[in-house]
Amino acid sequence: MSDPTNAAAPETAAPDMAGLTKRQLKRMKRFDNPWNNPKLIWGVSLLLGIVALGIFGRLFWDTDLVFTGAVMPSQAPVGFENLRGQVGLASSPLGTDVAGKDLLALLIVGAPNSLYVGVLASLIGMSLGIFLGFTAGYTGGRVDDVIRVSSDVMITIPPLLILVVVQASFGDITLTMMAVLIAAFVWQSPTRLIRAQVLSMRESGYVQMARLSGASDRHIMFREMLPNLVPYLFGSFIANVTTAIVTAVGLEVLGLGPQRVPTLGRVIYDAIDSAALTRDMWWWWGFPTVLLMVMFIGLLLINLGLDEVSNPRLRRL
Amino acid sequence: MSILDIKNIHIDFPTSKGVVHAVTDVTLSVEKGRRIGFIGESGSGKTTTALAAMRMLANPGFVASGEVHLNSLDGDTNVLHLDEEGMRRVRLRKISYIPQGAMNSLNPVMRVEAQIWDAVVAHEGAMEQAALQARSDAALNGVGLDPRVVGRLYPHELSGGMKQRVCIAIGTCLTPDLIIADEPTSALDVITQRHVMQTLREMQAKIGAGLILIGHDMGLMAQSVDDIAVLKKGVLVEFGPVRKIIEDATHPYTRELISSVPLVGGESFLQAQAAPPKGEALDVPLLELDGVSKVYGSVTALHPMSFALDGEEPKIISIVGQSGSGKSTMGSLMLGFNDPTGGQVRFKGDDINAMNAAERLEFRKQVQAVFQDPYACFNPFYRVNHALKFPFENFGMQGDVDAAMREACEAVGLDPGLVLGRYPHQLSGGQRQRLIVARALMLSPKLLIADEPVSMVDASLRATILANIHDLKDKHGISIIYITHDLATAYHVSDYVMVLYHGHVVEAGPPTEVIGDPQHAYTRLLIDSIPWPDLDRDWGDAGDARAALDKLAEIGGTPETVYRGDIPGFTLRQG
Numbered sequence: 001m002s003d004p005t006n007a008a009a010p011e012t013a014a015p016d017m018a019g020l021t022k023r024q025l026k027r028m029k030r031f032d033n034p035w036n037n038p039k040l041i042w043g044v045s046l047l048l049g050i051v052a053l054g055i056f057g058r059l060f061w062d063t064d065l066v067f068t069g070a071v072m073p074s075q076a077p078v079g080f081e082n083l084r085g086q087v088g089l090a091s092s093p094l095g096t097d098v099a100g101k102d103l104l105a106l107l108i109v110g111a112p113n114s115l116y117v118g119v120l121a122s123l124i125g126m127s128l129g130i131f132l133g134f135t136a137g138y139t140g141g142r143v144d145d146v147i148r149v150s151s152d153v154m155i156t157i158p159p160l161l162i163l164v165v166v167q168a169s170f171g172d173i174t175l176t177m178m179a180v181l182i183a184a185f186v187w188q189s190p191t192r193l194i195r196a197q198v199l200s201m202r203e204s205g206y207v208q209m210a211r212l213s214g215a216s217d218r219h220i221m222f223r224e225m226l227p228n229l230v231p232y233l234f235g236s237f238i239a240n241v242t243t244a245i246v247t248a249v250g251l252e253v254l255g256l257g258p259q260r261v262p263t264l265g266r267v268i269y270d271a272i273d274s275a276a277l278t279r280d281m282w283w284w285w286g287f288p289t290v291l292l293m294v295m296f297i298g299l300l301l302i303n304l305g306l307d308e309v310s311n312p313r314l315r316r317l
Numbered sequence: 318m319s320i321l322d323i324k325n326i327h328i329d330f331p332t333s334k335g336v337v338h339a340v341t342d343v344t345l346s347v348e349k350g351r352r353i354g355f356i357g358e359s360g361s362g363k364t365t366t367a368l369a370a371m372r373m374l375a376n377p378g379f380v381a382s383g384e385v386h387l388n389s390l391d392g393d394t395n396v397l398h399l400d401e402e403g404m405r406r407v408r409l410r411k412i413s414y415i416p417q418g419a420m421n422s423l424n425p426v427m428r429v430e431a432q433i434w435d436a437v438v439a440h441e442g443a444m445e446q447a448a449l450q451a452r453s454d455a456a457l458n459g460v461g462l463d464p465r466v467v468g469r470l471y472p473h474e475l476s477g478g479m480k481q482r483v484c485i486a487i488g489t490c491l492t493p494d495l496i497i498a499d500e501p502t503s504a505l506d507v508i509t510q511r512h513v514m515q516t517l518r519e520m521q522a523k524i525g526a527g528l529i530l531i532g533h534d535m536g537l538m539a540q541s542v543d544d545i546a547v548l549k550k551g552v553l554v555e556f557g558p559v560r561k562i563i564e565d566a567t568h569p570y571t572r573e574l575i576s577s578v579p580l581v582g583g584e585s586f587l588q589a590q591a592a593p594p595k596g597e598a599l600d601v602p603l604l605e606l607d608g609v610s611k612v613y614g615s616v617t618a619l620h621p622m623s624f625a626l627d628g629e630e631p632k633i634i635s636i637v638g639q640s641g642s643g644k645s646t647m648g649s650l651m652l653g654f655n656d657p658t659g660g661q662v663r664f665k666g667d668d669i670n671a672m673n674a675a676e677r678l679e680f681r682k683q684v685q686a687v688f689q690d691p692y693a694c695f696n697p698f699y700r701v702n703h704a705l706k707f708p709f710e711n712f713g714m715q716g717d718v719d720a721a722m723r724e725a726c727e728a729v730g731l732d733p734g735l736v737l738g739r740y741p742h743q744l745s746g747g748q749r750q751r752l753i754v755a756r757a758l759m760l761s762p763k764l765l766i767a768d769e770p771v772s773m774v775d776a777s778l779r780a781t782i783l784a785n786i787h788d789l790k791d792k793h794g795i796s797i798i799y800i801t802h803d804l805a806t807a808y809h810v811s812d813y814v815m816v817l818y819h820g821h822v823v824e825a826g827p828p829t830e831v832i833g834d835p836q837h838a839y840t841r842l843l844i845d846s847i848p849w850p851d852l853d854r855d856w857g858d859a860g861d862a863r864a865a866l867d868k869l870a871e872i873g874g875t876p877e878t879v880y881r882g883d884i885p886g887f888t889l890r891q892g
Binding site: 204208209212215227 | 682690693698
């Protein structure tokens, strides 16, 4: 009983690896490293693909083709015909729009821009959320009341309603400005999430142990609590990127947002505005839509993957 | 005639680390009207074996091989061959289950009687309202609850003991062949535990069913069952009549389980020490409570009380009481985690709630604690070293941290190479709690507050950890406040005991007086309710338990304090 080696023995029977199929063993090996998760890997690859499009596109393609009249207007992609029976040329492999902009150049510049708005808005929102959530949960009292009520009120306000009014009155704005405006609507859910976690962690044994050890409030918040929140923060961050991109694209498709910088939403707005649907110019709205889908599927897969990483019960044998 | 035969059953759990054989080759039979106890530590497979009979194994567990025969079934008696619908009809009607947490197993939005009707209708089909009412009235009467009052209540309006008795009523309303009770009293205090267990025994004897009682407390088993099955790591190591097991166990593990239950007046599990080292002599008491009280809203958790603890001669003061007696409130007041509503807590003469940052750090360095839950005490993000290293460095202590950690681990009987550098989830509960004791030792405080340090640790390790804590006093001169609900351990480790009831001290004095020969009605009741692992010391029947609860109600809110003598260096007064 007092033998230390004996005390280390687990109380349950030891696992047995015999009698498993090769396939099961292989799947099990994967669980040794939870980050080695297929969903996560696929999601990250899809997003990296968008970033790579932006980087390599700038190296190998002329981004000046995004300007009006740079190429022949209304051309179909290579191997397809437009309504006038002109076959698309290799000089504009994804076709062109009615104003003579090259679609490939538009995507190379626009797709990373959309991602940038989403990531920046989410980063600002998360930072606000972490700060407010920790303050509310750890301080409590009147401060908590103010933060809780204001985030609850903000959550009920439809962001698009406000943003349409604000952006319409601003006129032309930059991408960063737009991200900041969207960030004003994505801090509420991380605030609530972190506040709830901090409230329960504040009473936990290890926080009490840290207080016994004479730890400062800052040490408890950032060294004891924050590391345990990382899975939640990641998940919340990715969900917020999705929300921010949806909001940004929504505004752009309405013709709001940056007027002079190509974004995926802006391309779709132009396509709708120039009746691309009735003129059968499917490439004009189709390619940006596909890229947006890739982006959202990538984000969704990352979120599902992170969920499995932080919650081992979701992993299946 | 046996009602349930389990034959050579193997139960496997495929996990990400390989297949865990939770139960290996267990064979046993339950006779009609017989009570069987399944005893073992957490993870020993006792619940898993019992649940296999109901086919209610937790995912992803499955019965790999073996047979479970329920002999009252027609035709094929193997329950593992039944289809879902057949199994549904067996559950509750043939085999009923009384769960561990009655709080979570009743439907919160249904009246108690309606939950009994649900069970009856599900198995016997729709019937007249009057007939249903008669059934629920009979079931509630059987467990000693007034059907006209309790039947109309919702679960949140009942106490824990009443909820557990409602579960017994539901479990017995269809007169099943077999009742499986999974630690039915683990969340209840000893007084209520006795009442619930007596009710369960009474009902089981009335309907003549078999009973499987799952538990880890040898004392409770001795008082409640006819046969005991001892499981260890999924293997049935011993099975036999309770008297034979208790008095003449053959397997060393069984003997260890029995000896791990400390007895009042029995042999001590501690080794006597020579004179313990002295603490520093001060003009003021080490810790002083001066008229301290604590009120939460309309509830008074602690009535004004005062005591002074002199640190020169290290001693262990036990604070004993049931849940809600205010003992943990006292602990957090002494640690300065909570502000007292009235009075002052003084450490070496300074009010601990009026200290500046530097004084507070010094106070923290000198007053340490061991908490109840060893699983929560380590930050899952860090290796266990963090919990030991951080305070050492934060308090600016001299010396080599790693050497100090290794030394402290060895002092509490842990192999430093085995536990240091691991993550908390890789260690067992006992190892973690010993590490917390090692942490306290490393910081060498003047005072240690141990709040239920062993209540969540497996029985076989409790004595070891208490011995470690006792060593802190004997070998290192640390005074200890030991907060517990367990009178038997308090009897052995402490120099002075105070019994708390509803925030009042009802009896206080040296343990041989207070626990060995209790005078106050409440202390006596507590001691009578302890289930002794001694067959000749009977627990009494349900009538006794009911009378005891009535007596407890009479004591009411403002009991008298009985002082049973003093020890040098400690003074206590209520008010």
